[in-house]
Amino acid sequence: MSLTTEERRTWLERVPLFRGCSSEIIDQLADAMAEFEFAADQPIVQQGQVGNGLYVIVSGGARIVAGSEELARLGSGEFFGELSVIDQRPRAASAFADGATTCLALASWDLVSVLERDPRLAMNLLRELAGRLRMADEQLRH
């Protein structure tokens, strides 16, 4: 699969993370991202490796695994890797392709420069993570 810039744009605009971004930013993201194809069960990122990119699932899916525990199954339009990208820390979990999978990947340095140029994108991501943090904190109470 090889996505045109226009297809990438359409795809990115569906991702909640990038909702509300200007066309210019979407174009820059589309141009900056790279496509990667993975066979079923192939590792996309490995737990413990220094994180350097955000991955958006175009087709197929990803199993998010920490140690021996599966944390989540993600599908088309969902993303992962954002924690390492923002904090430059080792990957908290591995991601394995759930069937044949194609991802659009955004490198951490490109994400940071886009966040600095478009505060609304940063706000979207901040609220997404805040919601996840609250869910995680609430789960820990029970």
Add this chain to the structure above:
Amino acid sequence: MNQQQILDALAGLSLFSDLDRPQLQAVAHTMSEESFPAGQRILREGFTGAGFFVILDGEVTVRVDGDDVARLGKGDFFGEISLLLGEPPIADVVTSGPVQALQLAGPDLRAFLLAYPVVMYRMLQSVSRRLDRANRRS
């Protein structure tokens, strides 16, 4: 605290580490300085009307269902998660001793962060780090 002491305190915080002195002054003017005695509940679990607080001096205890789950001190901030989500706090935040803090009223946080994207980025790193820790604990 006088204005100079507040600026010196702000200059040492990682949240504001990308701001220059004039920007720090602007931030200090935007927020209001608050003093709390020991044993005061700054945030109440389940109650709306929360604000955003940056601790300049002193310590607070984060309490969930009566259990102390964390301590926050100088340089730490709290209240932002509730404000970002538009939901009430899920914990009480109670002062352990006298506390000096800067406060931003709830409705102002979004505009403040958009005006200071570098601060928003530091907050993003903080939330990201906390989420990472929470995920690893579960």
